[in-house]
Amino acid sequence: xxxxxxxxxxxxxLGQVGxxxxxxxxxxxxxxxxxxxxxxxxxxxLVASAAAGVFxxxxxxxxxxxxxxxxxxxxxxxxxxxxxxxxxxxGEEHVLPNHAVFRxxxxxxxx
Numbered sequence: 001x002x003x004x005x006x007x008x009x010x011x012x013x014l015g016q017v018g019x020x021x022x023x024x025x026x027x028x029x030x031x032x033x034x035x036x037x038x039x040x041x042x043x044x045x046l047v048a049s050a051a052a053g054v055f056x057x058x059x060x061x062x063x064x065x066x067x068x069x070x071x072x073x074x075x076x077x078x079x080x081x082x083x084x085x086x087x088x089x090x091g092e093e094h095v096l097p098n099h100a101v102f103r104x105x106x107x108x109x110x111x
Contacts, residue, residue: 004031045099046083052102053082062108069107070096 007028015021057080062068066077068087073096075089085101087094 004028045097048099049083049097052098053080053084055102056080056085056098057082062106067109067111069109070101071104074109 011021011024011028014024062077062080064077064079068075068077070085070087073087073089073094075087075094077085078088078093079086083098085096085098087096
């Protein structure tokens with residue numbers, strides 16, 4: 001971000017002195033585009049988990065204390081938050097991203 005501000009300030013200064021800055025502006029646009037693509041790619045799973053988490057929290061297909069099977073893991077739901085679901089199985093706690101829970105589906109076990 002710091003270098004972007006310096007780059008833009010340099011472009012403005014060069015433009016004030018009469019230097020052609022079109023090529024530098026195109027480079028800045030390409031840099032900004034690449035930065036946006038990188039950020040979108042880096043946060044893809046985070047955004048998917050948050051969206052699935054909102055759905056799971058609003059619809060509440062299962063609750064804390066329910067016995068469930070998700071992605072081959074059978075256990076008791078300990079916590080559900082915006083990004084992950086905590087399931088305990090035989091003394092082990094599995095932290096599953098909500099997008100995986102949403103994608104794989106969940107089986108509510110009633111005995």
